Amino acid sequence: MLKKWCLAIGLLLTFHASAVELRTTIWPPYQVMLRGELSGVSMSTVRCVFSDMGEPYSVSVMPWGRAIADLKNGDADGLFSSLPTKELADSAVMSAPFALEKWYWYFAPGIDSSIDGFPRGLRTGAVRASNQERWLEKNGMPVTETVNEGKQLLRLVAAGRLDAFVADERYFKELLNEVDASELERLSRLQRRFIRYMPLGVYFGKHFLAEHPDFMSEFNALIGKCADSSINLSGEEREQVEAIFDERIRPLLKHSRIVTALDAQSRVNETVTDEDIARRDRQWRAEVGQAVQPMISGELGRDISAFLQVVQEASKGLFTEIYLVDRSGLNAGQSAVTTDYYQGDEAPFQQTLGAAVSDLYIGPIEYDASSGYFQVKVSSVVMNPDGKLVGMITVGVDVEKALLKSQ
Structure with a gap:
């Protein structure tokens, strides 16, 4: 029966000889066989991504050990759904996670x-x-x-x-x-x-990626669109993360250092132009990862940034980053280097300050492959003593530590 599945799926999804050859195994609910058709959480995401890429592919179902051997030997281009594993580190590269x-x-x-x-x-x-x-x-x-x-x-x-x-x-x-x-x-x-x-993703062989150097970046770019709610917090997890935010961060929203820093910068930037915002953001992003960082060093050297660094360090790894954003969408202080200086086009800003949808935003789970931690961003508006909106605070929460802490 298994051989019949392999053959049927291969014939169904293979459009021409250059189709990407994938291997998988049955593992509900990520890969399941329904009425002779491969389905499940992971298969739906893989199908969506390849469809959007316009890339033909074939999938063969087999025991996991054989699937790994095929990838290592170059008989397959990729396999899913896999956890990060040292066994494949020398021969393949894992995609961004599409499920957790x-x-x-x-x-x-x-x-x-x-x-x-x-x-x-x-x-x-x-x-x-x-x-x-x-x-x-x-x-x-x-x-x-x-x-x-x-x-x-x-x-x-x-x-x-x-x-x-x-x-x-x-x-x-x-x-x-x-x-x-x-x-x-x-x-x-x-x-x-x-x-x-x-994290679950697709491992693509290094032999395949060497022949298709742009493939992985295109594949990863489409995962966010195609992945389902399996990368979001459940209702119970949201409650636990929110409880930690209420206990550890919400009291800081009235702290004079935070309120004063946001109020002062929001006033200064009331007349800032779009061109100036774009110029500052370009400079910031150009400095990220560089040895010389005049703009970034200046921002991290501010008193408010030093205060946020103390708060982060006191969390003992629970908080991965803390940053303030003024009403114009620009950083007003941060505990660590952010990817961008302008946050106005990001979901935390748009769901709080930007559209005033809610005073609290909890984002999806983000996986940092370099550090191995899972983070969610929690954002809330900040008001001055007169009740005026002066900006927002965003806290990166190590969600694993948060859930372990709540047990």
Whole structure:
């Protein structure tokens, strides 16, 4: 049956000999086979991106180990959906993430997950050769029992033969859909504890990218349009991030240093022209990453920037950046170097100061491949004592730390 799938999908999607050859495996809900057609969260994104690029492609379904071997050997151009892995680092490059797995511990009622060292000492299970099994072993948590499919993990925990297992939230929900009503009641009592996010993307072989040097940048540029809500916070996660903002940042919105800095710069820039804004932004972006940064150094040397740096450092990694923006959309102080000096064309500004849609904006999850952290930007308007809008504050929140802190 698997060979038939491979053949059918290859014939369906291959338009000519130069089609991009992709490999994948079945992993609900990211890749699923419905009535003989490959579908799922990841497949929908891949299909959308290739369609917008006007690029023909073929997809073959096979065991994951074989898919990796094909990519390494040059028999395939890419594979999906993959987590970042050292196994492919020498032979392939990962695209920007188009989905995020949200990993949780799922464990039996009565187990205390707040104890130091959790889950050491517990009987843990994993699907054989899965990313979760490799992660557990890498982090010094031996797997007590491996199984061939996820449903077996559910039943072993429900039967008291295992204490816990790690699973992606979406995958866990898919498993629950496959159990009968008598099992569902017991399994609904399982507890959970957030572990981390895992980005999913497409690995393209270096041999392929060498022949198509513009391919990856074009592919990545379309991911934001084609990816679904899997890169956004859930309702529960938004509440947790907002609670941290209310506790740690909202009291600062009335701090005299912040209010004064924004009020003063907003007044100075009341008559700033579009040409001047564009000139300053060009200079700022030209200096980013350079050894000599007269404009950036001047801004980071301001008292308000030093104050924001102290706030960021005190968060112990919870906040990745903090910056102020005046009413004209220009930076008025920052704890770290921002990509741009003008923020007026960015979503945080447009959803707060720009359109006055809301006094609070929480953006999508952004993955920084160089640092390996996941960030969300939280923005709020700032008012002076007279109730006049003077600007906004944006805080980059390490969302993994935020969710772990809230447990």
